[in-house]
Amino acid sequence: MIPVVMCVDDDPIVLMLNELVLREHAFCNELIKIESAELALEHFNQQATLPLDQVVLPNILFLDINMPTMDGWGFLDEFAEKFQEFHSKVSIVILSSSVNPADIEKANKHPLVIGFMPKPIGDTELDDLKKHPALSIYLS
Secondary structure, three states: OEEEEEEEOOOHHHHHHHHHHHHHOOOEEEEEEEOOHHHHHHHHHHHHOOOHHHOOOOOEEEEOOOOOOOOHHHHHHHHHHHOHHHOOOOEEEEEEOOOOHHHHHHHHHOOOEEEEEEOOOOHHHHHHHHOOHHHHHHHO
């Protein structure tokens, strides 16, 4: 079981559906739901100020691409720049309704992204994700 998962999506219904699937599969111990990229960055800002033994980071971050104000790509840019100390601890999966091949290619080439999945999270995609090497330490 993954200790902590974060879902960042501006659609509360998608957040709820993701939560249902993650709970049904007993995928994580804790789920952090955040409705904007800005609030997700604020979470990481807060964690960066805490003593190491109090920091709560998601092991997996499911990130929507298309959000108002700041999109997922903007979040990735800021996360990459400001939170290098968290890169090895947070695996990012793009979770999007986009079928644009350019988005999929960009996600697959991004060094912090381990996968691209359609939203909401589906059973098959979650089973495939469980096989990813980055998650083997949690799901062996």
